[in-house]
Amino acid sequence: MSKNKLMNQYVADLAVMNVKFHNLHWNVVGERFEPVHVYAEKLYDDLFAKYDEVAERLKMLGVYPLASLKSYLETTAVEELENRDYQIPETMAILKASLESLRKLAVDIRTAADEEGDFVTVAMMEDHVGAYDKELWFIASALK
Numbered sequence: 001m002s003k004n005k006l007m008n009q010y011v012a013d014l015a016v017m018n019v020k021f022h023n024l025h026w027n028v029v030g031e032r033f034e035p036v037h038v039y040a041e042k043l044y045d046d047l048f049a050k051y052d053e054v055a056e057r058l059k060m061l062g063v064y065p066l067a068s069l070k071s072y073l074e075t076t077a078v079e080e081l082e083n084r085d086y087q088i089p090e091t092m093a094i095l096k097a098s099l100e101s102l103r104k105l106a107v108d109i110r111t112a113a114d115e116e117g118d119f120v121t122v123a124m125m126e127d128h129v130g131a132y133d134k135e136l137w138f139i140a141s142a143l144k
């Protein structure tokens with residue numbers, strides 16, 4: 001897939017993941033509800049900032065970012081969640097798998113951008129991967 005297509009896939013995934021993480025923020029249940037509820041909010045705030053950042057980078061590259069919910073659902077690889085209660089271990093496992101998939105896409109974009117000499121996008125994706133690594137460490141520590 002071309003760099004521009006990968007970046008638009010990332011825009012779509014970030015948009016849908018923002019909704020998915022809100023679902024977990026609202027529907028997580030269990031004794032440790034509050035920290036997980038707050039943590040999900042921290043994550044979706046971060047994804048929302050990345051969503052805008054990547055879309056604006058596409059604009060700088062002369063490409064239209066996907067900008068409709070319809071196009072996101074047609075493009076995304078993210079599977080949405082049902083409306084139900086989510087126990088904390090399941091919530092953490094979903095957050096972990098979700099961040100791992102976003103991380104993989106950021107690495108793929110970084111590789112494609114590097115092949116084109118687009119070092120601004122390379123630097124952006126390296127920041128994203130570093131941020132995902134930090135969150136994945138938090139989650140791994142919480143699951144020990």
Ligand SMILES: [Fe+2]
Pocket residue numbers: 025041
């Ligand atoms: Fe909230």
